[in-house]
Amino acid sequence: MKTKFQNNVAIAVIRVIAVLVVLILAFLLGDILISGVPHISWHFLTAPSQAFTSGGGIGVQLFNSIYLLLLTLIISFPISLGAGIFLSEYAPKNIFTATVRMAIEVLSSLPSVVVGLFGFLLFVVQLDMGFSILSGAIALTFFNLPLLTRNIEESLRAVPDLQREAGLSLGLSKWRTVIKVILPEALPGIITGVVLGAGRVFGEAAALIYTAGQSATNIDFGNWNPFNATSPLNLMRPAETLAVHIWKINSEGVMPDAAAVSAGSSAVLIIAVLIFNFSARVIGNQLYRKLTATK
Amino acid sequence: MGINKYDFNEKNILKFDSNEHELAIATKNLQVFYGDKHALFDGDLEFERYKITSLIGASGSGKSTYLRSLNRMNDNVARVEGEIQYRGLNVNSKKINVYEMRKHIGMVFQRPNPFSKSIRENITFALKEQGLKNKKKLEEVVESSLKDAALWDEVKDDLKKSAWSLSGGQQQRLCIARTIAMKPDILLLDEPASALDPISTSKIEETLVELKKRYTIIIVTHNMQQASRISDYTAFFHLGHILEYDKTKHIFTTPKVTATNDYISGNFG
Ligand SMILES: Nc1ncnc2c1ncn2[C@@H]1O[C@H](COP(=O)(O)OP(=O)(O)O)[C@@H](O)[C@H]1O
Ligand SMILES: [Mg+2]
Numbered sequence: 001m002k003t004k005f006q007n008n009v010a011i012a013v014i015r016v017i018a019v020l021v022v023l024i025l026a027f028l029l030g031d032i033l034i035s036g037v038p039h040i041s042w043h044f045l046t047a048p049s050q051a052f053t054s055g056g057g058i059g060v061q062l063f064n065s066i067y068l069l070l071l072t073l074i075i076s077f078p079i080s081l082g083a084g085i086f087l088s089e090y091a092p093k094n095i096f097t098a099t100v101r102m103a104i105e106v107l108s109s110l111p112s113v114v115v116g117l118f119g120f121l122l123f124v125v126q127l128d129m130g131f132s133i134l135s136g137a138i139a140l141t142f143f144n145l146p147l148l149t150r151n152i153e154e155s156l157r158a159v160p161d162l163q164r165e166a167g168l169s170l171g172l173s174k175w176r177t178v179i180k181v182i183l184p185e186a187l188p189g190i191i192t193g194v195v196l197g198a199g200r201v202f203g204e205a206a207a208l209i210y211t212a213g214q215s216a217t218n219i220d221f222g223n224w225n226p227f228n229a230t231s232p233l234n235l236m237r238p239a240e241t242l243a244v245h246i247w248k249i250n251s252e253g254v255m256p257d258a259a260a261v262s263a264g265s266s267a268v269l270i271i272a273v274l275i276f277n278f279s280a281r282v283i284g285n286q287l288y289r290k291l292t293a294t295k
Numbered sequence: 296m297g298i299n300k301y302d303f304n305e306k307n308i309l310k311f312d313s314n315e316h317e318l319a320i321a322t323k324n325l326q327v328f329y330g331d332k333h334a335l336f337d338g339d340l341e342f343e344r345y346k347i348t349s350l351i352g353a354s355g356s357g358k359s360t361y362l363r364s365l366n367r368m369n370d371n372v373a374r375v376e377g378e379i380q381y382r383g384l385n386v387n388s389k390k391i392n393v394y395e396m397r398k399h400i401g402m403v404f405q406r407p408n409p410f411s412k413s414i415r416e417n418i419t420f421a422l423k424e425q426g427l428k429n430k431k432k433l434e435e436v437v438e439s440s441l442k443d444a445a446l447w448d449e450v451k452d453d454l455k456k457s458a459w460s461l462s463g464g465q466q467q468r469l470c471i472a473r474t475i476a477m478k479p480d481i482l483l484l485d486e487p488a489s490a491l492d493p494i495s496t497s498k499i500e501e502t503l504v505e506l507k508k509r510y511t512i513i514i515v516t517h518n519m520q521q522a523s524r525i526s527d528y529t530a531f532f533h534l535g536h537i538l539e540y541d542k543t544k545h546i547f548t549t550p551k552v553t554a555t556n557d558y559i560s561g562n563f564g
Contacts, residue, residue: 160408162404162406162408163408163410163411165368165402165404165408166404166408166409166410166470166473167410168368168397169366169368169397169401169402169404169474170397170398170401170420170421170424170473170474170477171394171395171396171397171398171421171425171477172394172421172424173394176424180420180424181410184411184412185410185411
């Protein structure tokens with residue numbers, strides 16, 4: 001009797017907490033979206049920002065965010081994939097492996113502002129790369145690498161050992177088994193992790209403030225030569241992203257419509273992150289179904 | 296009565312007369328260690344070609360350990376000492392190309408483990424890895440190995456379907472088909488029917504009896520009826536020792552070793 005009562009109380013408390021969490025989240029999202037969405041227009045999404053007059057947009061910042069995200073993925077995915085495969089399939093139990101794991105652990109718990117400062121001191125100052133997309137992408141790689149590596153390692157580990165034995169027993173080498181059997185089966189989990197990580201990277205500001213910089217220099221969308229200073233693809237230009245833009249408007253924005261721009265930008269950012277999270281689920285599920293269920 | 300009561304020196308191990316019987320594979324003084332744990336002592340067995348040999352014994356007696364040593368699946372898990380004689384070679388030597396060897400000594404596992412690929416690709420995958428590209432040839436192997444595994448009629452219209460859409464018994468027969476597609480000499484099966492229902496089990500048994508015309512089959516089973524139904528020879532394992540090895544009918548009617556007798560009559564331990 002008493003255990004049952006305790007059990008019911010526990011369940012009730014957990015339910016209340018769960019509902020509370022959902023409510024807070026809904027309130028936050030609702031507040032940001034309701035105040036921000038009305039400011040979103042095609043003009044807002046594409047026009048360059050204005051520092052002193054109203055009517056500015058976020059076109060350059062949006063492009064910078066996406067470009068930086070792509071660069072970060074291009075750098076961090078191959079490294080994480082290699083590290084994840086090593087840790088899951090090959091790493092012997094020794095000091096070296098333990099050190100790698102510890103390094104990943106430490107890296108993943110570093111506050112992003114520290115990652116940003118490190119990037120500032122090493123890349124921006126020491127290596128003289130300046131505030132640049134490249135510095136930003138490397139900082140974001142540090143930020144993304146540990147989680148992505150762990151995600152890939154866990155996705156690979158989740159594939160049952162029976163599959164490894166199946167490959168080996170047919171005369172495949174370990175490497176071929178990993179690449180052709182284990183990796184494809186881990187792919188849904190890996191893709192989900194990549195996309196979720198992309199959402200985190202997309203919304204990251206602290207690591208970028210001192211690396212990619214806080215200015216959206218004018219770029220010329222008619223010029224795609226990456227070696228040209230005004231080209232959108234130029235790696236050495238400073239690039240304020242959407243998240244940094246929001247931070248900057250709120251700390252020192254002087255344009256008359258700062259509140260509106262900030263609200264609109266936040267809404268765009270939130271929508272983008274929601275899309276990332278949502279599509280991570282959808283893509284993961286679909287890939288999984290394609291790989292396992294009836295076609 | 297403890298489980299240790301039997302005398303490990305009381306043994307009856309069949310040896311073949313090489314003039315009358317062709318051997319497929321044999322082990323000499325095979326020992327397996329998992330770290331400090333000595334899991335298999337003096338494994339000394341000869342397997343006749345085109346016969347089914349059952350390995351029986353209580354759970355943990357070392358049957359899988361022995362079987363998995365035969366195609367070196369224990370390489371990274373255990374230390375295996377002794378000789379495995381196959382075609383005049385000691386395949387337990389470091390010089391052996393294990394990947395090549397495993398194409399000759401195939402293995403089917405306790406739980407069906409098809410690849411997350413289509414039924415067809417499950418069969419063609421390893422062949423393609425070996426460099427076989429000819430589409431027509433591949434299709435022929437798909438058909439012949441599925442027929443050998445008695446699965447063809449059930450799946451011939453669904454070769455594109457995922458292997459996971461099959462029932463457990465069908466998956467296991469697909470795994471058998473996948474293994475014989477490599478044209479091995481010897482088939483090792485580790486309790487291949489223990490996760491299956493009786494109907495699927497009897498299908499697998501029929502398949503194996505059919506397959507022994509062209510393959511040497513060594514099967515681990517905890518099911519004594521199964522051993523007596525399908526196998527020609529049976530080896531009895533106890534606590535890492537092989538105590539008796541003889542024709543199946545001797546093992547199940549007139550065993551010579553006390554432990555075997557107790558085990559088959561259910562008075563064990
Ligand atoms: N990977 C392993 N690591 C350590 N010990 C193992 C391992 N596999 C099996 N063993 C031990 O070896 C003994 C024999 O196991 P096994 O060959 O699986 O028995 P069976 O197949 O007859 O049930 C058991 O005591 C088991 O605990
Ligand atoms: Mg076993």
